[in-house]
Amino acid sequence: MEYFLELFLGGLTRGSIYALIALGYTMVYGIIQLINFAHGEIYMIGAFTGLIVISVLTLLGFNQVAVIILAALIAMLYSAAYGFTVEKIAYQPLRHAPRLSALISAIGMSLFLQNYVLLAQTSNFLPFPNLIPGFGFMKPYEHIVRSTEIVIYITTAVVMLLLTYMIKFTRMGKAMRAVAQDRTMSMLVGVDVNRVISYTFIIGSATAAIGGVLIASHIGQINFYIGFIAGIKAFVAAVLGGIGSMPGAVLGSLVLGWTESFFTGYISSDYEDVFAFVFLVLILIFRPAGLLGRSEPDKV
Amino acid sequence: MRKIRRSRYFALALIVALAALALASCGEQKTTETAKPSEAPAEKALEPIKLGVAGAHSGDLASYGIPSVRAAELVVKHRNAVNGIGGRKIELLVEDDACKPEVATNTATKLVTDKAQVVMGHICSGATKAALGIYKDSKIITISPSATNPELTQSGDYPNFYRTIASDDAQARLEVDFALNHLKLTKIAVLHDKGDYGKGLAEFAKGFLEADSRAEVVLYEGITPGAVDYSAVVQKIKQSGAQAVIFGGYHPEASKLVTQMRNKAMDTVFISDDGVKDDTFIKVAGEFAEGVYATGPVDTSTNPMAIEATEAHKKDYGEEPGAFFLNAYSATLALLNAIEKCGSTEYEALSKALKSEWVATPLGIIKFDDRGDAIGVGFAVYQVQDGKYVAVQM
Structure with missing residues (x-):
């Protein structure tokens, strides 16, 4: 039973991280029907920024909690700036081009950012300090679930709630929903579409940066390539849940995290990815729009 | 039709020309080999010990084979300078197998015909395996500096085979x-x-x-x-x-x-x-x-013999030695040491000497186990202690 619980919580951790990245994928897709392949790289840049800020602040002698909070905030800001810029440079000029052009542009951006970090930083793996303190009350359970993981669950839940609130109850959220439904019509009624799209990228990137800092501090290392696999997995999770749907992205991520964890735990990790993708194919055969997606054949 | 026939003649002519070239290069090699013993006609009374050196000396993988030839040349030069083994000079028979199993059988046959008493080689595992059967039938001890295929020693098929490199496993x-x-x-x-x-x-x-x-x-x-x-x-x-x-x-x-x-x-x-x-x-x-424990190659950078061998190579050939140089150097030393200890190149005695006599080489002090793998060569266990890998004493 304890083993089951451990696998469940491990899967939850993985799923939460996937969710933080998948949210950005799904928001962007919902609004401009673009699969933003550079999103994984934004996550990686978030982790790198976090590391740099942590190194500097630790050197300056800041207190540990202040360091992690500041690092997360600066990483969010920095990644958001990247997300904003990437959209302005690589996607906005292609707004009216065929969708394939924007997709190719996204792949190019992803490769560019990877190699940029490789050149500007290093190709080596770098250690990432674990700054989240072990909570006293967690001590007896530390072998099952770590304090870092608890922080990951809570953060994901909070981010998820905040986003839902924003989409449902704020003006910007309303504008986003309007643009997602019909871009031309929203433009006609006076919605600043470019601004809405920029906001979407900023929010999605900031979310990914939180994921980057959290997972890096959980596993303790980063390099320029971590965004690729995490990005692909999060993309799969977004598709699994129904791309374009925010609760779908979170559900899809958790399902993917648990699938991987339980498959590894009870069967074998040799075929972990094979199984995860077979599962994806099966779901898409029976529910082509994903778990929570609405089928909109005209969008494909 | 006519055109085809002509091109066929051309091909034939080309083959003949190539064969002639190959013969010519073989002939040349022979003259250099026979030149060596004639330098010292005084010891003519004692038969020289013929040491075969086989491996890839041409082709893509020559860079693996040439260092072994040079290693053998250096060791033999030093040895002959101090009157060889018991007054017998050592003569090298260098043969190329281009790392190809099908060539290696010919190489081996040629060494056997030339009466090589021991062989240092071959270089590649595939070529070594192909040649070993021939040496085995002629009861010739063979030491490879670089063939790492585990089967070579572990199958037990080649009791005449030894190596100074750790096998893949x-x-x-x-x-x-x-x-x-x-x-x-x-x-x-x-x-x-x-x-x-x-x-x-x-x-x-x-x-x-x-x-x-x-x-x-x-x-x-x-x-x-x-x-x-x-x-x-x-x-x-x-x-x-x-x-x-x-x-x-x-x-x-x-x-x-x-x-x-x-x-x-x-x-x-x-x-x-x-x-x-x-x-x-x-x-x-x-x-x-x-x-955390991790295995890694035994560190030879501080071994004085390794430093000396590398210096000798730089002096004679004007460059840093290549891959497997130290392994080949050690293999040759081990062979000569065993011959000296048992006083002959006879198969049984030599096998016994290789397995029982420790010999100091650039790779450390080694001897061979029952299967022919060198003890003391290859890997050591290291442990992380205070942020550094430290060798573990076993």
Whole structure:
């Protein structure tokens, strides 16, 4: 039973991280029907920024909690700036081009950012300090679930709630929903579409940066390539849940995290990815729009 | 039609021309070889010892073979300068096999015909295997400086074969022996990164563990390199009750695994390979790296004989020695030492001497085990202590 619980919580951790990245994928897709392949790289840049800020602040002698909070905030800001810029440079000029052009542009951006970090930083793996303190009350359970993981669950839940609130109850959220439904019509009624799209990228990137800092501090290392696999997995999770749907992205991520964890735990990790993708194919055969997606054949 | 016939004639002419060239180059080689003993006509009374040196001396892989020829030349030069072995000079018979098994059989036949008494070679495992049968039939002891295929010694098919390089499975063997004999652990999880190197090692380790009645392989798994985390695998290791993990792979995965294991308050012993014996591993895993074991090549950089051999090479050939130079140097030394100890090149006596007499070489002090693998060559166990890999005394 304890083993089951451990696998469940491990899967939850993985799923939460996937969710933080998948949210950005799904928001962007919902609004401009673009699969933003550079999103994984934004996550990686978030982790790198976090590391740099942590190194500097630790050197300056800041207190540990202040360091992690500041690092997360600066990483969010920095990644958001990247997300904003990437959209302005690589996607906005292609707004009216065929969708394939924007997709190719996204792949190019992803490769560019990877190699940029490789050149500007290093190709080596770098250690990432674990700054989240072990909570006293967690001590007896530390072998099952770590304090870092608890922080990951809570953060994901909070981010998820905040986003839902924003989409449902704020003006910007309303504008986003309007643009997602019909871009031309929203433009006609006076919605600043470019601004809405920029906001979407900023929010999605900031979310990914939180994921980057959290997972890096959980596993303790980063390099320029971590965004690729995490990005692909999060993309799969977004598709699994129904791309374009925010609760779908979170559900899809958790399902993917648990699938991987339980498959590894009870069967074998040799075929972990094979199984995860077979599962994806099966779901898409029976529910082509994903778990929570609405089928909109005209969008494909 | 006519055109085709003409081109056929042309091809024939080309083959003849090439064959003539090849003969010419063989002829040349022979003259240089026969030139050597004539330098010292005074000792003509004593028969020279003929040492065959075979390997890739031309073609793509010549860079693996040439250093062995030079090593043999250097050792023989030094030896002949002090009157050879018991007054008998040593004569080199250098033959090329281009690393091709089909050529290697001819090379071997030629060495046998030329009455080579011992052979240092061949270089590539495939060519070595092809040639070994011929030497075996003629009862000629053969030492390879570089053929690493485990089968060559382990199959028992070639009792005339020895080598001064660790076989491909030596690391796995060392890891397993270390866990079972030194650390006295029996329940072992074997993990790998699904790559050629890591999985190959893990398969050997699993095989050795299963062959040992004390050991129990409680888990055998491949992990996905680059995965977001390994918490499920780590839980599985814990669940399996493993006392030690033997991991085949490289340091990024190893540091992630170790970090997550230690974070889950597991003190399972972690043993890995020279893909992990890298300072990056210590840097990334930080405090969690402490106590991790990794096998790696025995350090020869401080061995005075290795330094001397390298200097001699630089002096005579004007460049740094290439791959397997020290292995070939050691192989030649070991052969000559055995011949000196038993006073003949007779097969039985020589085998006994190789297996019983320790000899100081640039690779350390070595002798050969019953299968023909050098003891003291190859890998050592290192442990991370205070942020550094330190050799473990066994």
